[in-house]
Amino acid sequence: MAQATIGDSEFDRDTALTPRGPGVHDAALPAGWTIGGAVNGGFLLALAARGLAAELPHPDPFTVTAHYLSVSRPGPAVVRTQTVRTGRALSTGQASLLQYDEDGAEVERIRVLATYGDLGALSDDVRTTAKPPAVPPYEHCLGKEHDDGSHPLSEIARRLDIRLDPATAGWAVGSPSGRGEMRGWFGLADGRPMDPFALLLAVDALPPTTFEMGLTGWVPTVELTAHIRCRPAPGPVRIAITTRNLAGGFLEEDAEVWDSEDRLVAQSRQLAAAPRR
Amino acid sequence: MAQATIGDSEFDRDTALTPRGPGVHDAALPAGWTIGGAVNGGFLLALAARGLAAELPHPDPFTVTAHYLSVSRPGPAVVRTQTVRTGRALSTGQASLLQYDEDGAEVERIRVLATYGDLGALSDDVRTTAKPPAVPPYEHCLGKEHDDGSHPLSEIARRLDIRLDPATAGWAVGSPSGRGEMRGWFGLADGRPMDPFALLLAVDALPPTTFEMGLTGWVPTVELTAHIRCRPAPGPVRIAITTRNLAGGFLEEDAEVWDSEDRLVAQSRQLAAAPRR
CATH class of the missing domain: 2.40.160.210 (Acyl-CoA thioesterase, double hotdog domain)
Structure with a gap:
């Protein structure tokens, strides 16, 4: 294609x-x-x-x-x-x-x-201390070809190229890590390059961190704020999402998105309602 | 009083x-x-x-x-x-x-x-992995009594009780740490207890992290989002602010606020314009 x-x-x-x-x-x-x-x-x-x-x-x-x-x-x-x-x-x-x-x-x-x-008008000035997340190489992450077919793919999943870090994919085989972390590679399945609008799609595209915390069910977003910090370089991006505080029925999901040139291209945080168990 | x-x-x-x-x-x-x-x-x-x-x-x-x-x-x-x-x-x-x-x-x-x-209607369910920031005890932090009088206090400073972690107060004596961190205790000077509205004041009250990065000057906020996660217990709160990405003339300030019972009561992030030097 x-x-x-x-x-x-x-x-x-x-x-x-x-x-x-x-x-x-x-x-x-x-x-x-x-x-x-x-x-x-x-x-x-x-x-x-x-x-x-x-x-x-x-x-x-x-x-x-x-x-x-x-x-x-x-x-x-x-x-x-x-x-x-x-x-x-x-x-x-x-x-x-x-x-x-x-x-x-x-x-x-x-x-x-x-x-x-x-x-495009921003200065080249960069004084960052942020380091890219420890996402394994693309070919070592788990994509659709690893799906065992037991769950039908969602419609959106067919249109995305998401490859999860095996360390945060335990939920898919019934062994969640217990940590509020989700990491992986993200691209459009048809190879369309990333841009600021695709980054807005990316920050809410990975499975919720609650899956790795052993919680199943819907995690409705209350509010999501994304900062787009620079135009992404060609190629898929890496996304790392962290939840530190699940309390009172709500949780935050903090996402950062890194491009192929190791630049932090987007940061987002959402407040979501925790699944009812 | x-x-x-x-x-x-x-x-x-x-x-x-x-x-x-x-x-x-x-x-x-x-x-x-x-x-x-x-x-x-x-x-x-x-x-x-x-x-x-x-x-x-x-x-x-x-x-x-x-x-x-x-x-x-x-x-x-x-x-x-x-x-x-x-x-x-x-x-x-x-x-x-x-x-x-x-x-x-x-x-x-x-x-x-x-x-x-x-x-008040939220569940008591807490599954947090967040840990309080390493802010020294209140009495070891630096408040207004340590001010040498060389800079007149701003009007707002008179109404707040801010005590900075000495590790992030080097800027005040011309020795910024170089790290994008600001930490300290926060309360109202008249002793009014903290509540969700005072937390909204708190998340933008400490000196900007850019001071500790050796940059002087105004850091105008473009956008600030705060999540209030629970009612704070009595007493001053601890605030830790981190900047990881100063790039292209903008920076984020991530703040977390902890109460006296070691609960994460607020999280905020702002996008601000970096000082022009």
């Missing part, structure tokens, strides 16, 4: 928006990015972020926060955007992704607040 | 809002919470969060994001709030804090998106 390009890939087609009027875009949430019938939260974030890229004078999401209000299903949707402030280097906007109830009334799925800038 | 109580303290009086109408509250930003003439970002966050507490059916901020749009100055302000969604356990709202230009037109200072709940 020829490698898909940015702008001509399944991810780009499925996050495409059709302008309806100022600050209003129609969208169609495809069945291809669901898990358990619900559209993936990172996909929704990327789609809303595209709406804001059309609204704001700056191209790249620098910091994006989404609050997840109700479950998104495949079907028609609308993205409503508003400019909050525009400045020379940064601009801020908000977006709502809505769907329709049986009477055609809009129901809000996610509310987004974000500040955009131009990653 | 008698110990101030929640509801009857300088912090409470200065964050008090006067209802003007549905979703509209008047406020007065006091000179007492400024540094360099600008009202502190954590104070603004707490004030906006009070507006949302009046708007939403749930009392406690669980996750609060603020985008900082323009510099706030002492004087009149207005907080406009809107309910985004109400649910049984959680509700989401947004708030704008605005001031007035010379013509009386509103100028937005911060835009906030937040989800509230009831910390």
Whole structure:
């Protein structure tokens, strides 16, 4: 299969928006990015972020926060955007992704607040002490070819190329590590290169850390904030997610994303509801 | 001095809002919470969060994001709030804090998106692996009595009881550690106990980590997200802030706040602009 390009890939087609009027875009949430019938939260974030890229004078999401209000299903949707402030280097906007109830009334799925800038205009100044996570080489991680077929792949899993660190994949064979960690490689299955919008998909794409803590079940995101720190270099990225505090029925998932040139390209944190056991 | 109580303290009086109408509250930003003439970002966050507490059916901020749009100055302000969604356990709202230009037109200072709940209703379930930061005992940390008087105290510093870990206070005597770390104890100077609103103040109250990285100058917050995870026990809290990635003119500050019972009561991350040198 020829490698898909940015702008001509399944991810780009499925996050495409059709302008309806100022600050209003129609969208169609495809069945291809669901898990358990619900559209993936990172996909929704990327789609809303595209709406804001059309609204704001700056191209790249620098910091994006989404609050997840109700479950998104495949079907028609609308993205409503508003400019909050525009400045020379940064601009801020908000977006709502809505769907329709049986009477055609809009129901809000996610509310987004974000500040955009131009990653290409940033200085080369780097004073980082962050070190890439200890993810084994790509070929030593576990991808779809290791799946034993006992669980049907989710729709979104077919569209992603996720290869898990064996040290955080014990849950898949009934031996979770007990640690709140999930690590692996991430790319689009059609080979589309990573960019800031694909990074928004990436930060919510790995299995939840709760799987490795021995908890099964749904981990609904309450809020997710992602910082995109630089444009990723070509090739798949490495993602490391850590949960340190599962308490009172909630947990945080801290993700960092590293590119092939060992740069920290994204940081995210989400607050999620713990599975009820 | 008698110990101030929640509801009857300088912090409470200065964050008090006067209802003007549905979703509209008047406020007065006091000179007492400024540094360099600008009202502190954590104070603004707490004030906006009070507006949302009046708007939403749930009392406690669980996750609060603020985008900082323009510099706030002492004087009149207005907080406009809107309910985004109400649910049984959680509700989401947004708030704008605005001031007035010379013509009386509103100028937005911060835009906030937040989800509230009831910390008192959470389960006692705790499965945390997080460990409290290595902050020396309160009496071994450096407070205002150690100030040599060479720099006038900022207005906000008089209202806080911050005692820095000597290991992260080298900047004050011209010997920064070079590490992106800041740690210390935090309380209100009048002894008012900590609560979720004071925690929103706390997460942006310590000196910036850039001071210990040898950089001087203003570090304007672009966006700050705080998760409040439980009600703090009585007594001052410990705060540890870490910066791992200063790159492209921006940095993150990750803060965690621990109470006297060794519980992780708040986590926050902000994206800030690095000082220009």
